[in-house]
Amino acid sequence: MRTVVHLSDLHFGRTDPAILAPIITFVNNVRPDVVAVSGDLTQRARTREYIAARDFLHSLPSPQIVVPGNHDVPLRNIFARFVRSLDHYRRYITADLAPFYADAEIAIAGVNTARAFTWKQGRINRRQLATLRRQLMPVPENRTKIVVTHHPFDLPAGAEGRVVGRSRLAIRTLAECRVDMLLAGHFHIADTGQTAKRYNIPGYSALIVSSGTSTSTRGRGQPNSLNVIRIEAGTVAIERRTWQPASVRFDVLSIEKFERTNAGWVRAS
Ligand SMILES: [Fe+2]
Numbered sequence: 001m002r003t004v005v006h007l008s009d010l011h012f013g014r015t016d017p018a019i020l021a022p023i024i025t026f027v028n029n030v031r032p033d034v035v036a037v038s039g040d041l042t043q044r045a046r047t048r049e050y051i052a053a054r055d056f057l058h059s060l061p062s063p064q065i066v067v068p069g070n071h072d073v074p075l076r077n078i079f080a081r082f083v084r085s086l087d088h089y090r091r092y093i094t095a096d097l098a099p100f101y102a103d104a105e106i107a108i109a110g111v112n113t114a115r116a117f118t119w120k121q122g123r124i125n126r127r128q129l130a131t132l133r134r135q136l137m138p139v140p141e142n143r144t145k146i147v148v149t150h151h152p153f154d155l156p157a158g159a160e161g162r163v164v165g166r167s168r169l170a171i172r173t174l175a176e177c178r179v180d181m182l183l184a185g186h187f188h189i190a191d192t193g194q195t196a197k198r199y200n201i202p203g204y205s206a207l208i209v210s211s212g213t214s215t216s217t218r219g220r221g222q223p224n225s226l227n228v229i230r231i232e233a234g235t236v237a238i239e240r241r242t243w244q245p246a247s248v249r250f251d252v253l254s255i256e257k258f259e260r261t262n263a264g265w266v267r268a269s
């Protein structure tokens, strides 16, 4: 059995100070095998925001698979945006923009979808897909394969906007590698979906798990949330936890269970 804690859209610079100590305690108590953070670590890619995000990540268990989001690329300063896009991210968070973890049960790859040009929407490119193939193709079929991006492959329920750029190209690579689950954020809406709804690839459907913003005040009507994902021999349980400020707790909002079949993941009773 493996446990992955999935956090997203931390947005240091716009965090709720009341949530930081409890979320650190909560995640450490879960004792996850991996912590995945799907981007937007900062609000405006400022140095002080990056330092706060770095300190926060240091207080969580490792290994961690962290990817940047659009907010981690400077927006308004044109020189910083186009020339020094992820300099601060590399300096304060990690120089590894294609992080990868694998053990006897799971493999998790992170892909940087943040871009200076398509700032809001994000994108995947062919070089990144080649890296994914190199990382995930050698992983035996019986392991659960997970890919972490900031921008999602489908819109969470109620979201308006666009999915990650070149998603139709990328989904073919994900199918070739038999990726089981995609973790993402960006819309600050927690949701679970399947790739087969948007992409018609016979015999292939991966789970799409979105997280709300875990720590920021930019909840767009949803409470702060995170996912605790438990993976065991062809079954996945996605436990959504939401922040309850009154009781200072992360309560279980839902637990969704799925089983792997030849045609993809089906909901288990
Ligand atoms: Fe965000």
Ligand SMILES: [Fe+2]
Pocket: 040, 069, 070, 071, 150, 185, 186, 187
């Ligand atoms: Fe974002």
